[in-house]
Amino acid sequence: MAQIRLVNVCKRWGSYVGVDNFSLEIADAEFLVLLGPSGCGKTTTMRMIAGLEESTSGEIWIGDRMVNGMEPKDRDISMVFQSYGLYPNLTVYENIRFPLRVRNVPKAEHDARVMRAAEMVELGPLLDRRPAALSGGQRQRVALARAIVREPNAFLMDEPLSNLDAKLRVSTRAQIKNLHHTLKTTTIYVTHDQIEAMTLADRVVVMNKGQVQQVGTPTEIYDRPANTFVASFIGSPAMNLIPGHIAGGVFGADGMQVANLAAANGPVTLGFRAEDAQVVSDGGNIQAPVYAMELLGDATLVSVRIAGALVAVRAPKDFRIDIGAPLQISVPLSVVHLFDASTGARIAL
Incomplete structure (x- = not known):
């Protein structure tokens, strides 16, 4: 488990500012949602935490380590993406097991860890299937189990429900909420969907044009929006x-x-x-x-x-x-x- 800190983090491409002077402390075991419209900088912020994007300036800390310049594999985080990223030639079991093989976890531990992760997302009966034989919701659950099996310091989730239909989004959202309650792992979740943010988050960071507009609990942001952008973005209608x-x-x-x-x-x-x-x-x-x-x-x-x-x-x-x-x-x-x-x-x- 780990606290994550961002200190004056910026990302620029020439004159274009993707993320502007972002500072935030994410508590150990907190579920934090980065919320905003397309192009607001939320995914770029997550990619900098993951090490998939290099920050232009500022410091990123995971636990007691400043991870600027550190390879993604050395940051001890697991990511779940909008695209499931499953290996089509591998069974569900082998897809979940894959991170353990890559990280040279002793083989004696594999079966117990895979089965535990699969049970958490209700994949037990599907372990022998390949991704092509699964629905979208089932594939997303495989991606979740593959992240869980790592037992990382933090989960980073980039719009993981965007490809699901409305009914599946509701059920998978509940599953993610329950998983966080069970695992108590620091989680950063990116979405443009304010309903996901309101239902999942301990705290929400509302972003627009690379800048933080407001940070607070869902109730604080809903009841006391800091500006007209937040007021117009949160709530349905x-x-x-x-x-x-x-x-x-x-x-x-x-x-x-x-x-x-x-x-x-x-x-x-x-x-x-x-x-x-x-x-x-x-x-x-x-x-x-x-x-x-x-x-x-x-x-x-x-x-x-x-x-x-x-x-x-x-x-x-x-x-x-x-x-x-x-x-x-x-x-x-x-x-x-x-x-x-x-x-x-x-x-x-």
């Missing part, structure tokens, strides 16, 4: 963000007013989540015609347009209304977030 002005403690935008805000006069962006507001028959602080209605099964998502922004609210699952019909939405003061109109940074209320 994303937080409603409405441009407007504050004058005398009242936020105003076309079709919306919120009073009693303790904030300075001027342009701001107001945010609230769809589940924190409600449709009302009278006295709402949003009044606008219905733009769209979506049935979600457990709720109905109703959207309106306010100041050019699409704003969604969750209504009861049996709620029905025609597109174009007038709608009133109540947004309590207690659920409102304010962000600086120019920088996007959170404004304390």
